[in-house]
Amino acid sequence: MWGIKQFVQQRKLLLKMIFSYLIVSFILIGIFSFLVVDKVTGNLTDDIFDSVETMNNQSFNTANVLLSSTYTYFSSVYIGNEHIINGLYGEQFSVLDTYRINQYLIDLKAANPLIESIYIYNFENDTVFSSETMLQKVDDFYDKDMTQIIKNTNTSKLGIFIPRHLAALKSDQKIDKNLISLVYSKYATKEIVDSTFVVNLDQQTLQNLVTKGIGNESLLSMIINEEGTVISHSDPSLINQNWGSEAHIKKVIQSKFGKGELREEIDGKSYLISYMKADSLGWSFIGMAEINSLLTKVDKLKQFIVWLTVIFIAIAALMVLFSIRLIYTPIHRLIKRVGSSLGELRDGAQLNEYEFLTKSFQHLESKVSDLQHNISGYKPARRKELLTFVVKGGYVPHVHNKQLSELGIRFKGDLFQVCMLRLDGYEQHFGRMDLMDVSLIKYAAANIAEEIIAGQLQASVFDDQDDGIVMLLHWASESEITQQAILKIIQDVQASISSYLKISVTAAVGSVVHTIEEIPHSWNLTYHASRYRLIYGHHAFITSEDIRTNEQKEHEYPIAFEKAITDSLKMGEREKLQQAIGDFFHELKGYPYDEIMFFLSQLCGSMIRIFKGMLNEEDLMYNGISALPEKIRKQETIEQMEVEFQAVCEQIMERRDQNSSQKNVKVVLIITDLIQQEFDNPNLSVEGLAEQVGLSTNYARKIFKDQTGKSITQYVTDYRFEKAKQLLLETDHLAGTICEMIGLTSKNHFYAAFKKYTGKSPIHFRKEYQLIDKLKDIQTQEG
Numbered sequence: 001m002w003g004i005k006q007f008v009q010q011r012k013l014l015l016k017m018i019f020s021y022l023i024v025s026f027i028l029i030g031i032f033s034f035l036v037v038d039k040v041t042g043n044l045t046d047d048i049f050d051s052v053e054t055m056n057n058q059s060f061n062t063a064n065v066l067l068s069s070t071y072t073y074f075s076s077v078y079i080g081n082e083h084i085i086n087g088l089y090g091e092q093f094s095v096l097d098t099y100r101i102n103q104y105l106i107d108l109k110a111a112n113p114l115i116e117s118i119y120i121y122n123f124e125n126d127t128v129f130s131s132e133t134m135l136q137k138v139d140d141f142y143d144k145d146m147t148q149i150i151k152n153t154n155t156s157k158l159g160i161f162i163p164r165h166l167a168a169l170k171s172d173q174k175i176d177k178n179l180i181s182l183v184y185s186k187y188a189t190k191e192i193v194d195s196t197f198v199v200n201l202d203q204q205t206l207q208n209l210v211t212k213g214i215g216n217e218s219l220l221s222m223i224i225n226e227e228g229t230v231i232s233h234s235d236p237s238l239i240n241q242n243w244g245s246e247a248h249i250k251k252v253i254q255s256k257f258g259k260g261e262l263r264e265e266i267d268g269k270s271y272l273i274s275y276m277k278a279d280s281l282g283w284s285f286i287g288m289a290e291i292n293s294l295l296t297k298v299d300k301l302k303q304f305i306v307w308l309t310v311i312f313i314a315i316a317a318l319m320v321l322f323s324i325r326l327i328y329t330p331i332h333r334l335i336k337r338v339g340s341s342l343g344e345l346r347d348g349a350q351l352n353e354y355e356f357l358t359k360s361f362q363h364l365e366s367k368v369s370d371l372q373h374n375i376s377g378y379k380p381a382r383r384k385e386l387l388t389f390v391v392k393g394g395y396v397p398h399v400h401n402k403q404l405s406e407l408g409i410r411f412k413g414d415l416f417q418v419c420m421l422r423l424d425g426y427e428q429h430f431g432r433m434d435l436m437d438v439s440l441i442k443y444a445a446a447n448i449a450e451e452i453i454a455g456q457l458q459a460s461v462f463d464d465q466d467d468g469i470v471m472l473l474h475w476a477s478e479s480e481i482t483q484q485a486i487l488k489i490i491q492d493v494q495a496s497i498s499s500y501l502k503i504s505v506t507a508a509v510g511s512v513v514h515t516i517e518e519i520p521h522s523w524n525l526t527y528h529a530s531r532y533r534l535i536y537g538h539h540a541f542i543t544s545e546d547i548r549t550n551e552q553k554e555h556e557y558p559i560a561f562e563k564a565i566t567d568s569l570k571m572g573e574r575e576k577l578q579q580a581i582g583d584f585f586h587e588l589k590g591y592p593y594d595e596i597m598f599f600l601s602q603l604c605g606s607m608i609r610i611f612k613g614m615l616n617e618e619d620l621m622y623n624g625i626s627a628l629p630e631k632i633r634k635q636e637t638i639e640q641m642e643v644e645f646q647a648v649c650e651q652i653m654e655r656r657d658q659n660s661s662q663k664n665v666k667v668v669l670i671i672t673d674l675i676q677q678e679f680d681n682p683n684l685s686v687e688g689l690a691e692q693v694g695l696s697t698n699y700a701r702k703i704f705k706d707q708t709g710k711s712i713t714q715y716v717t718d719y720r721f722e723k724a725k726q727l728l729l730e731t732d733h734l735a736g737t738i739c740e741m742i743g744l745t746s747k748n749h750f751y752a753a754f755k756k757y758t759g760k761s762p763i764h765f766r767k768e769y770q771l772i773d774k775l776k777d778i779q780t781q782e783g
Helices: 002-010 012-080 082-089 095-110 144-152 203-211 247-254 296-322 324-345 353-377 379-392 397-406 426-430 435-454 483-501 516-531 559-571 574-588 593-614 617-622 625-634 638-678 686-692 697-708 712-730 735-741 747-758 762-782
Strands: 115-122 127-130 161-170 173-184 196-202 219-225 230-233 259-266 269-278 283-290 415-423 458-463 468-475 505-513 541-543
Touching: 012 173, 012 196, 012 203, 012 219, 012 269, 012 283, 012 296, 082 095, 082 115, 082 196, 095 115, 095 127, 095 593, 115 144, 144 161, 144 173, 144 196, 173 203, 196 203, 203 219, 203 230, 219 247, 247 259, 247 269, 247 283, 379 397, 379 458, 379 468, 379 516, 415 426, 415 435, 415 483, 415 516, 435 458, 435 468, 435 483, 468 483, 468 516, 483 505, 483 541, 505 516, 516 541, 559 574, 559 593, 559 638, 559 697, 574 593, 574 638, 593 617, 593 625, 593 638, 617 625, 625 638, 638 686, 638 697, 638 712, 686 697, 686 712, 697 712, 712 735, 712 747, 712 762, 735 747, 735 762, 747 762
Parallel strands: 505 541
Antiparallel strands: 115 127, 115 196, 161 173, 173 196, 219 230, 219 283, 259 269, 269 283, 415 468, 415 505, 458 468
16 A cells, blocks of 8 residues: 555656646547537538539539520521421422431431421421421321420410420330420411421430439439429429429529529428529529438448547547557557558658648548539530530630630631541441440540640540541641641541551541631531441541542432332342342442432332332331331441342342242132133233233233243133134134134134144034034934
8 A cells, every 4th residue: 555655656747647648638539529520521511512502503504505505506597597498488399309308307306416306397388397207298297296386376475495295106106205395486376377497305315414424313403494394303204294382392483583592391301402593494403402311421420430539538548547658559540540541642751640641631632622623614525515516516706715715625726627537337336335335435536536636736526426526627827737648647547546446437527627617617528528438438538529529410310220129029030139239239339428318218118119019018017118218227338238228128028939829829810710701802911911910021920830830821822712612612603703702803813823722723623523413413313
């Protein structure tokens, strides 16, 4: 006991120090934990709420840009495009006019993934052009809903964008889509029905584009109009429902502010609601997130810090009681844990523990800041969008120059040229791949192009829809680089992509222009040249100059080759069919692109009519013949088109051959019945019989000979002379009369042919029979 007292007396300062450190440790750790919980969780909570608002702003900006640019672009198309004006107000349409209008609508749709379909109503001509179907009457058009809206509704009261649901039947295919329709018409009243231009946007595609890149499953994004009708929603089943009666929706609609936040209780759960209003559209963009789900990570962090604080206090207490020196141990352990993941921060420097912790937190804060910046900036998509405006049209200098500069896009020269790369075999090689994989391949190809071009020219490279990569070249003056050198650079790009990525690409080059406003002209020439891959084949290098020779004159439709195809198809002559198809497609190689596609559509139409005469409706549907034009149009080269067309014809012939045996028996029976009914007709002919049974003359001869072993002519002759023998024996008519009764007009021919057939003249044949008959009577009497 005395020893303990002595130790206390001798070690009083140490015990005080231990006690002081213990108290200080408790206070410091308590304060530290409180500050960390308050600071970190507070910052995280603010960041989470800010991210909800940022995401909603992003959705608003994306939708506003998409819809405004779409409306503006199609307004200019409606006002100034000759194909649209011709479709709206034309009184008569040739086949070529119809094809060009339809093809233009298809190209408009293909150029914008937001577009579902495009119509042109010409009420004066009672016709509807559509990107989805061929020319139709207004009352026969599949979109009855839009027809009724135009005829019976004052569309000006419906707003610029009209949300609707389309449930229709198009070419035996059901359509069930949520659409947003833009209606362009001079007169928007139900009293005056004017020719109308309609652009239908896919609501689901709009939703995907608006929410793309948000990456937060707990955030619900929606768009409503002034009546509370849901225009777009993360849950497609809620589109077009009216939520105007919901309390939180009412507050948003009735709010006088352009944007704001609400916290509402919905179904017993607390929600954070962020909204922005687009006055130009009359829509509200709403982002909703359950607060508890957003703060789950924050709550977990709080619990973790609290428990960690308790553990530290307990460890600190034990360590102070045993040794001040041991106070260092938990700090050291913490440093080791942090160092295992962030050890690269030392970078060879001798940092003490507190310096290292400070630098670690700074590093983490920098990472969080960079992540927030990348999410909010969304630079790659915005860069692509602005370059698309510049290249394809829609560029407005006072609007877009500042945006281009902010993204680091600067045109340092006065000369511009658009080039394009197209992935060959896109449907065959890339159609089954994941979109992300295709994007990576195109990204790699774009990087290769930028690296090769960068050393010699300024270039802006971006991904176009489907199989395209666009390169916008710009340089200062003609003396800086020659056109031959530029073509050589693009050829090097094409070769390098094929070498490194092991894929084939076709390159197309447009003309050189001198202002930014003329760039769309270079793009149009480039895109048009790229379509001539159809003739030049895969891995081709095509300039706008190369295709001029193909477009110098119009060509006549190769009707002779089509007739050879139809004749050999009807006759089942496969070798001749193959040769005729080869001749047809070889002839098309010298034609302009538009004529090729038009003539192929005409050929497909003719073939479908022939196929309908060869097979029944069920067989045609089974073989998918109605989709023949689409199958041909999907092919990238004329050789692929020829192979596909040959395969379809072979398929039809094979199916016809399977049915032909039984059908041919019936046809032959019909022909023999017709011969027996009309043998007395002097004008009876093989051609007439073939026409009555709906076959070509040669094919009728073939199947008759295959089934009976006789030609039709021989069968007619035999039947007539058998009738002549019967009439000679059973009547008293003169031979000349019998000649007429069996359909012959020349008595001399009848006498000669009858003698050749029976070996006797008609008179000799009758007398011989009468003599034999009398002998039989005498024998009967004598007997």
